[in-house]
Amino acid sequence: MAHVSFDGGTVPLDDVQENPAKYARRLERTKVTPGFALCLCKPANASLRLVIRRYRSLFHLAGWPDDGHRHAPDCAFFKDPNRRPLPGSGDPKAAIVATPAGLNIRLDVSLTQREVRPDRGKPASPSGTRTSRRSATLLAFLQALWAAAGLHCWNGLATTRHWGLCNAQLLGELGDAIVNGRGAQDVLHVMRRYQEADRATINAEFDAFVAGLRNDSGGVTRGVLVGEIAEVAPTPYGHSLMLRQNPRKYYASTALVDHASKTWPHAWKALGDRAARIVAVLLVERTVKGHLRVVGLALMLCSSAYIPCDSIHEVAMANRLVAEHRSFEKPMRLAEGDDMLPDFVLRDTEPRTHIEVYGMNGMDSYEARKAEKRELRRQRGIPAVEWDIDRTELSTIALPPTVHSRAANLTS
Known part of the structure; x- marks a missing residue:
């Protein structure tokens, strides 16, 4: 279980997140001095700072800017250095x-919404001079x-x-x-x-x-x-x-x-x-x-664990991955330079494995896109797990072993 340290004590992170009111005063004191909490996901001599942010009457912990990759992979504050940036990152006109x-x-x-009466004596702003997000x-x-x-x-x-x-x-x-x-x-x-x-x-x-x-x-x-x-x-x-x-x-x-x-x-x-x-x-x-x-x-x-999904069949797959303790992500949107958007990506295999849930079989455009993605993965050596909901039960889909379990098998 992950722990954090602040105000002279060490507590489980889950408890701080689940019961923010319980720790409000202690986090308020810590926000004043020394100004940060510590994440203990690594040895004490490698403790990482956490930002304390106030939202109305409560306080919440967040990762220190640009520090996410330094946390342990199983830490709530870990940020995958290879994760997709937010859409519009680096674009000042982004929404x-x-x-x-x-x-x-x-x-x-x-x-x-308010009633606005036009000012007939004020000239209209020339079009094309404003830049907006x-x-x-x-x-x-x-x-x-x-x-x-x-x-x-x-x-x-x-x-x-x-x-x-x-x-x-x-x-x-x-x-x-x-x-x-x-x-x-x-x-x-x-x-x-x-x-x-x-x-x-x-x-x-x-x-x-x-x-x-x-x-x-x-x-x-x-x-x-x-x-x-x-x-x-x-x-x-x-x-x-x-x-x-x-x-x-x-x-x-x-x-x-x-x-x-x-x-x-x-x-x-x-x-x-x-x-x-x-x-x-x-x-x-x-x-x-x-x-x-x-x-x-x-x-x-x-x-059920609040992982975004695009269909009820993706929900079933996500629930299975959670139940089987798999490390994975749901890519939300295409990032710049992307030409594939898999339904899920297993992060506990080497290389990472794409998971595709096929539920719109028979549509020409869908089948064409499916074939295109298969070819791109073949060219790039990306392994994939495919579930055709019309042909196969989810329980029969074989998932690749994790890097950890694969290493254990090699040494046994």
Whole structure:
């Protein structure tokens, strides 16, 4: 079990991440002096510094900038030096830019709406003189946030991951993030794992976030919520949504719910499936009666350990890899220079092994792309495991041995 050290003591990292309120005062003192915590994933004389970041009333640990590769491979703060960079890395006009202080995000949604009267005496700005950043969809933002926090990877040691760990890693990466020019702490709320002992604090934090959403003569301000969908139910006026981390209901129009079911069909069909998780990002505003109305959303299908997946069959594969203690990652998006995007990559084989889940068999374009990727892997000597869901049961798919087990067999 990984441990961290701060405020004169050593504690399990999992406990700090699962119970942030328990360590808030100690981390606050440590943030003042000496200004950092220590990760003990390596011998004491090689302890690595950790950043302590405050997000509202709580504190979260994050890896020291450019130090990720120095952590042990099974450490939560390890960053694979060969990992894919965030889309747009190094591009100042990118929608999502990673900075030392945290992410700088420009969403393609409006966080404020106010009545603006045109000033007829003011000349219009000449076109073509402004340079602007690109903007990200809600789903692209959620995927980038997941990748930045390393939640698309699995180290092969644990067999489960709870929402509390997701929350801690997400907030640790966010830091002093900026969303559409505003501090993320004002407009973005990542739901906390519900714990009865912290109910009052959790509710107070959420109420403070909601209180910042205005709906008056001055206009409407919106907020962004990240949580796990528990239920979608019809109402006389549309639908209600409920997140697992909070029993409060959010209301959405039938048109918006229909759009979600058609845009993210794999995630939508997995609602209620205990083998899967449905993570959502909601754009919400407060009505004049105090209800929370959903005006935009995106859904991301995940395995039971919150590994992003593109289909329910990928969920089954990811769940198997976790259960068998495999170290792997889910590539989220094509990086510059990529011409392949495997469904998963095993990191515990040498060389690394691609895993492909074939579920759209028979489509000409799909079969052509499948053949192209096979040829590229053949040319580059990349081993692959292929699961054709129409022909084979997952339980019969043979996975290659890990480097560790292969070495053990050679010496036995």
